[in-house]
Amino acid sequence: MGSFRFLLSRRWILFGITVVLLTYVAYLLGQWQFHRLDDRRERNAIVERNEGRTVDVGQIMSPGGDVDAEDEWTAVTATGTYDVANTVVVRYRTRDGQPGADIVVPLRLDDGTSVLVDRGWMATENSGDLAGSDPDALPDSPGGEVEIVGYARSDAEGRSTEVTDTQSTRAISSDAIGQALDLDLLGGFVDLAEETPAAADPLVPPPLPELDEGPHFFYGLQWWFFGALAVFGFFYLMYDEVRGGPARRDRLRAEKRARVEAQERQQAEIQARIRAEREASRRG
Structure with a gap:
């Protein structure tokens, strides 16, 4: 495991500030949607109470x-x-x-x-x-x-x-x-x-309010999910960096490339041996 000193770099400081701002904005937008939901419920209650x-x-x-x-x-x-x-x-x-x-x-x-x-x-x-x-x-x-x-x-x-x-x-x-x-x-x-009396040419009457709750609840959850996703992404990338970051990824790619090359050499040796055996059997 590596150290956490990389968090003091300019890149990570700016990254952290950006995540904090995004999370805060997502929280405020979620709260705004839930406040709108409360207003909608209050209005619906008034309409239902005054009905009749x-x-x-x-x-x-x-x-x-x-x-x-x-x-x-x-x-x-x-x-x-x-x-x-x-x-x-x-x-x-x-x-x-x-x-x-x-x-x-x-x-x-x-x-x-x-x-x-x-x-x-x-x-x-x-x-x-x-x-x-x-x-x-x-x-x-x-x-x-x-x-x-x-x-x-x-x-x-x-x-x-x-x-x-x-x-x-x-x-x-x-x-x-x-x-x-x-x-x-x-x-x-x-x-x-x-x-x-009714008008000879009546107009379309004003619409009555719809008594549903609208999309505000799911919109609020959606904004909070985006905020949580930003936080999760920050800590995941931090964890990845602590485990080795780019150097570890380069090492893993090099190891994979070495395995592939070894397999290719082994296949080539097998093919060469088969061809040699076929050539020997034709001469015999």
Whole structure:
């Protein structure tokens, strides 16, 4: 067995640092996947807990607030009239690989406030060409008093919620839309499930959440396996180096080559002896 002094060489120090960094990154990525799994399980529990519960929209949504996490995906009802002039197009929404957009229309309630209703999805080749400020180019919403049933959703955040001059956005935020269109909106929005009377040209309703746990558990294990593999590889190569490393491998290759050459010489001697015996028998 050799010594461990080779570990102090620059090559092995850099190798060790690289393995430590790779292992740490793999650990963090695994933890991230398991945190996402916990979030998914928590969301699924909320959806299952709120299943079958239906309340008036004013019970869980209020002006200037947002839908509480415990109330998200609760079925809500509301009655009012669609404010078609303040329609907002949510760009770059795909379904089954097909490009499209969601159409969001404020529903004006009896108390003068409004609630944003995501009425659904429509297919379009270029959602950037659609404009909420041009509702005539969009499917008609039911006129007059409308009763809706849908699911309470919390607002999105970040720059994607910015509303353009043509009344389009990339994510729904009651705060951003309310400021852009000067509307008094309830916090959050509603994913439409049903509306009465129904639209003549209905949109594809927003999808309900899938209650599976996704791939996060196996992705987390996969990252941790990569980290463990990096550590194992380091110690295996270290063990190989201690046992002799390159010198030992060269010696083993030389010994194998010597055995092969010895076998070849032996075969040659046997062939020569056979030929000599055949030559002698012909002469006799």
